[in-house]
Amino acid sequence: MVKVLHSFSDEYNIIWKEIFYCQVLSAILAKEHYGGIDFFTTNDIAKQIDSMNLPIDLYENIDTGNVSSKDKTWSVPKLKTYAAQQEPFLHIDNDTFLFNKINFKEFGQPILFSHPDMNIKKNKPTLSDGISNIIQTMNVDMNQINNHYSRLNETYLRLYFEILYKGSQSNFITDNFDLGSIPNMNITYVEDFDLFGDAVNRALLHYNDNRRLIDDAKYGPCYIEQLSIHQILRSIDGKYADSSSAGKHFIFKDIPTLLIGSENYTPNIDDVVWPLVFKTINLCGKCNTNHKDELVFQSETALKSYLDNDFGGFMHATYMKWYDWMQAIILDNIRVRVGDQTLLAIHSYYRDSYPSYDLPVKSGGEKLYEKLTKFSFD
Numbered sequence: 001m002v003k004v005l006h007s008f009s010d011e012y013n014i015i016w017k018e019i020f021y022c023q024v025l026s027a028i029l030a031k032e033h034y035g036g037i038d039f040f041t042t043n044d045i046a047k048q049i050d051s052m053n054l055p056i057d058l059y060e061n062i063d064t065g066n067v068s069s070k071d072k073t074w075s076v077p078k079l080k081t082y083a084a085q086q087e088p089f090l091h092i093d094n095d096t097f098l099f100n101k102i103n104f105k106e107f108g109q110p111i112l113f114s115h116p117d118m119n120i121k122k123n124k125p126t127l128s129d130g131i132s133n134i135i136q137t138m139n140v141d142m143n144q145i146n147n148h149y150s151r152l153n154e155t156y157l158r159l160y161f162e163i164l165y166k167g168s169q170s171n172f173i174t175d176n177f178d179l180g181s182i183p184n185m186n187i188t189y190v191e192d193f194d195l196f197g198d199a200v201n202r203a204l205l206h207y208n209d210n211r212r213l214i215d216d217a218k219y220g221p222c223y224i225e226q227l228s229i230h231q232i233l234r235s236i237d238g239k240y241a242d243s244s245s246a247g248k249h250f251i252f253k254d255i256p257t258l259l260i261g262s263e264n265y266t267p268n269i270d271d272v273v274w275p276l277v278f279k280t281i282n283l284c285g286k287c288n289t290n291h292k293d294e295l296v297f298q299s300e301t302a303l304k305s306y307l308d309n310d311f312g313g314f315m316h317a318t319y320m321k322w323y324d325w326m327q328a329i330i331l332d333n334i335r336v337r338v339g340d341q342t343l344l345a346i347h348s349y350y351r352d353s354y355p356s357y358d359l360p361v362k363s364g365g366e367k368l369y370e371k372l373t374k375f376s377f378d
Helices: 017-034 043-051 074-084 127-137 150-164 195-210 211-216 220-236 237-243 302-306 319-324 324-338 342-355 364-373
Strands: 004-008 038-040 060-064 089-092 095-098 111-116 183-188 257-260 276-283 290-297 314-316
Touching: 004 074, 004 127, 004 195, 017 060, 017 089, 017 095, 017 319, 017 342, 038 074, 074 089, 074 183, 089 342, 095 183, 095 319, 111 276, 150 220, 183 220, 183 364, 211 220, 211 257, 257 314, 290 342, 302 324, 302 342, 302 364, 324 342, 324 364
Parallel strands: 004 038, 004 089, 038 060
Antiparallel strands: 089 183, 095 314, 111 183, 257 276, 276 290
16 A cells, blocks of 8 residues: 655645645545555644544644745645655645545556646647747736746746756756656655655755745746656656656646636635636546546536536646635535534634634635535534
């Protein structure tokens, strides 16, 4: 049985309620499929979870000796968690929900990630493409030129070149460079932990050499994790380079759950323009291939019938974890699996602590869930 991991720490040294609801569901699903999960975090966050007096045993073990709240770049605690592993492991982001079990060994790869971070289908852009196109997007609103170059530049290349000219760019990152195969690491499955650990430690050295530039960059966390580890792996291991060039390091060949329409990138349920439309990919358990589908939520009223929806078996909530409708779905999935008392214990903890942060006692997602189901957090 592979070791399964969560990790979390940030400069505020607290798990906010919406994030913790996500984390609870993610952990519950991981336990259903893989038998247990460990958590790498700080002492303060471990004490926070202990203070909730949850009626369920969420984690097998909580490790507080490897990550720190002093790391401003929020992906660095993940890298430190990766680096601490001395056996094969599966790391799941705390906003990632494996509704269906994924049989990782069937892919036949020693290192696997969730899916391509950028939706690039044809003619993978090279570094020279990035150089020639970065000037076009340097000072332009990304939403006005929403193509793969603008997104690549915004997320990765601006910082890459800033480090190249102002910091200390690593040859392990520049060598064998390939933009089109950068993975999203919301799922990280590692059998060859020695190889992966080597790449992670090199990425951490690179971070320490350029800490100020990376900490100050909006997408520094993506750069130091998803670009750096992947590019270093390509440089130090020819088999991984060949595998990733062929896209064999991906579980899903495209973004598994995609919300269509930028007008609905809004957390407030009252601002949603119905219907909500999703493109989903179902990883078939029988043939281990990707099947595309469409999911449509017609109205707020109809949302009640979708509370138990599994989004094709997988969901990386990302920015959607803050959205009222997503929170309602998460709450219902927790309640169905472990009962009312877990929700009430979490809500009770934050009800007592949130006023000190000038935050509402009930979140928009909790209010929506009460409205749809008649459940009461009171």
